[in-house]
Amino acid sequence: MQALPNLILIGPMGAGKSTIGRLLAAELSREFYDSDHEIQARCGADIPWIFDVEGEAGFRDRETQMIRELTRREGVVIATGGGAVLREENRRVLRESGTVIYLLTTVEQQLRRTAKDRNRPLLQRGDREQLLRDMFALRDPLYRATADVVVRTDRRGPRAVVNEIVRRVTR
Ligand code: S3P
Structure with missing residues (x-):
């Protein structure tokens, strides 16, 4: 019997x-x-500590x-960190394990959603807007190359986004 594909969410910090x-x-x-969340649970420390x-x-x-471990499961939903696509190995493993959904948002929306955030070390290194723009320039092509489906998340609430995903991936 064919394994039930996973549904994998990729995209930048603050995409939802x-x-x-x-x-x-x-x-x-x-x-x-x-x-x-799984990395922090296994390590017993938060992400800023791991980066430090x-x-x-x-x-x-x-x-x-x-x-590698999460994608061995079947039929689950996996949310990745924003930098998961940086490594070629991750991009390949994610693609092979199921349907990859790129949650696309704007830098303006990311700025709003990460405004009070102290848990993302990459945003503590200078001007947040410039950091997010530089990351977008580098990573957007990688997200697109990895994804089967691109879904915008900046114009409506999470419920509507979920409805669109269900419509597009479970046919
Ligand atoms: C990162 C995004 C974070 C987290 C880490 C690095 C990144 O996850 O994995 O801080 O490189 O974009 P979220 O996308 O869930 O914020």
């Missing part, structure tokens, strides 16, 4: 991956896994390992 992932999983009666002590490379190694 965790919120939409949780709602999507509930809507389809599937299990939900948030990669960042192990550097970004250390965090990326943990992320690659977690993506």
Whole structure:
């Protein structure tokens, strides 16, 4: 029997991956896994601590390992961290395990959604808007190359986004 494909959410910080992932999983009666959450639970420390002590490379190694593990599951919804597409290995593993959905948003929306955030080390390194614009320029082509479906999340609430995803991926 064919394995039930996973539904994998990719996209930048503040696109709504965790919120939409949780709602999507509930809507389809599937299990939900948030990669960042799983990394923190396994490590017993939060993401800023991991970046401080192990550097970004250390965090990326943990992320690659977690993506490998989560994608071995079947029929689950997975929310990835915004930088998951940076490594070619991750892009390949994500694509092979199911349907990849790019949650596309604007930098303006990201700025609003991350305004009071202290849990994202990459946004503490200078002007947040410039950091987000630079990341978008680098990563948008990677998100697009990895995704089967692109869904905008900046113009409506999470419920409407979930409805669109369900419509487009479960036919
Ligand atoms: C990161 C995004 C974060 C988290 C880490 C690095 C990134 O996840 O994985 O801070 O490189 O964009 P979210 O996209 O869930 O904020």
